[in-house]
Amino acid sequence: QVQLQESGPGLAEPSETLSLTCTVSGGSISSRSDSWSWIRQPPGKGLEWIGYIYDSGNTNQNPSLKSRVTMSLDTSRNKLSLRLSSVTAADTAVYYCARKSGALGVFDIWGQGTKVTVSS
């Protein structure tokens, strides 16, 4: 079955660009219908959708973060990436990657999440 595993630096300094990777196993990231998403959760708070990307490269991003977000896919390595620029303490969160099922429209498979703390 499809599994997702996020990886990241753990700690980022304010104003830096944060880079996260999600490795997809057990299935191909090159799906004509599914898309691949990033969602985050600040400590003790709820979930915030960041955006999703199709294997075509088309993206849909949350307007609240769009100016700072870059999403990409590496189909040869079955990985997706997120870059978030000019980070502040407000970007401290657990970052999840998830598959957005083309058939169902919902996030049906999630990674375990990677915790990112923004601090100097």
Added chain:
Amino acid sequence: EIVLTQSPGTLSLSPGERATLSCRASQSISSGYLAWYQQKPGQAPRLLIYGASSRATGIPDRFSGSGSGTDFTLTISRLEPEDFAVFYCQQYGISPLTFGGGTKVEIK
């Protein structure tokens, strides 16, 4: 942006009791594009319900979803010990996709 308001914030119940969670949207959600997720401490969310009332694969039938338009409900008919968690609703009808603030179901 569609704002989802979940109530109550916390629900204190005993195993075997019925849980009723509410999710209200700031505008009508087209085609019932409303999902529910369960999240336990230290874990990723797990999909329970999609399309307002369809159970995801492997979800027990004690979980049921209902509603349309702006008012949706997740019902757990008889709480099992493993059901105590935080539950989130999410709309996927209009971008940006949004989540509710969550309802915590705790053991009384």
